[in-house]
Amino acid sequence: WRFDLLPGAVVLHRFALHEASALLETIAAVASQAAFRHLVTPGGLAMSVAMTNCGEKGWHSDAHGYRYTTHDPLSGKPWPVMPANLCVLAQRAAQEAGYPDFHPDACLVNRYVPGARLSLHQDKDEQDRTAPIVSVSLGLPAVFQFGGATRQSPLQRVLLEHGDVVVWGGPSRLFYHGVQPLKEGIHPDAGAVRYNLTFRKTC
Ligand code: MD5
Ligand code: FE
Incomplete structure (x- = not known):
């Protein structure tokens, strides 16, 4: 089922459920090329969420600030290519929410273990604010x-x-948001972890 959460924000409940195990394998393949790491904020604190990227651009944070890069600063290599199954899923979800021309150039992969959280923030490092973010x-x-x-x-x-997809467009694209500390648990397919993929058009 589908649910309008906010003006412009659509929840597609379990939209990715049938392909979820393939997505988990794809995440492992991406992470084998660009390892998960705990980025440091400009304030000097390591984030509790571990991150990596695939696509033409990847999100990075360090003492100098937040930005998108074409290369992984950890390895010096280009970010892994965005696998076709990820891109197709993001485009199908965007289309379902009313964005037929979504062409993401970045996929940020977030990994949460129990206790990890994302404090309240806005996503404003992308130049194209007319494109949605698919999560x-x-x-x-x-x-x-x-x-x-x-x-x-x-x-x-x-x-x-597991399997939920949210398309954040319209006014909601720039709304403040965060993730509360992850509760302990074991997921049958993923183990003691949550992943979130966010597909973005950065420029
Ligand atoms: C997550 N990730 O669950 C979330 C999903 C991030 C991040 O927040 O920046 O990596 S994306 C949620 C989102 C994006 C844009 C707008 C809004 C939410 N919103 O208006 O609430 O790891
Ligand atoms: Fe965010």
């Missing part, structure tokens, strides 16, 4: 929180589960 959740469930256009907006919560 795919795999493994353990997470409580996702989202507000509005300012940090002061009241927060709402939604549980994102």
Whole structure:
């Protein structure tokens, strides 16, 4: 089923369920080329979420700030090519939500272990704000929180589960959001971990 969470934000519940195990294998293949790492924020703190990327661009953070790069700063190699099954899934989901021409050039892969969290932030490192962000959740469930256009907006919560896809477009594209600390658990396919893929058009 499908659910309008916010103006422009559509939850496609279990949209990726039947291909979830293939997606987990694809994540492992990406991570074998560009390892998961705990990026450091400009404030100097290591993030609890581990990250890697595939696609023409990848998101990176260090003491100098946040940016998209064409190469993995850890290895000096280009980011792994975005596997076709990932790109096709993101395009199908975007189409379902009313974006027939979504061509992501970046896929950020987030890995959460129990206790890992993402504090409230906006995604504003992408130049093209008309394109949506497509987010795919795999493994353990997470409580996702989202507000509005300012940090002061009241927060709402939604549980994102294995196979869930959310398309964040329109006004919601720039809303504040975060992920509450992951609860302990074992997912039958993914183990004690949550993955989130975000597909983005960066320029
Ligand atoms: C996650 N990742 O579950 C989330 C899914 C990130 C991040 O937040 O930056 O890697 S993406 C959720 C999102 C994107 C754009 C807008 C909104 C939510 N929103 O308006 O709430 O790991
Ligand atoms: Fe975000």
